[in-house]
Amino acid sequence: MQNIVQFVVILTTHKRQTQALRSVDSVLTQSYKHWKLVVINDSPEDNYDTFEKCIIGNENIVYHRNTKNNGKNISVNHATSILGQLSFSGYVVFLDDDDWLHPNCLESFAKAITTGNNPTWLVSNRTT
DSSP, X not given: OOOOOOEEEEEEESSOHHHHHHHHHHHHTOSOOOEEEEEEEOOTTSXXXXXXXHHTTOTTEEEEEXXXXXXXXXXXXXXXXXXXXXXXXXXXXXXETTOOOOTTHHXXXXXXXXXXXXXXXXXXXXXO
């Protein structure tokens, strides 16, 4: 039986609710379905109600809202600590809140991983 490649997408957001929604949607609509999304909201003072309504309750999304603005590095570190709590074993994809994934991105990554030599790192080009 072939092992299933799993991904966790880490998304931190700060003052970009609309852009972050586009980023989240790009994960939700992936053709490859073996993923979790960890979202760290670093905008405790901003109204993210619309954003939260779209993601809370989705079993594939772990959401945390910081109580104060901690900055990107601390937010990413917090997201990686959540991975330990999930006992996650797989690949991590970092997604900025103003970027998005092509609908077949994770499927392409999984194919590259399974047809390669099980790489520990996979780097992709960014395009506009």
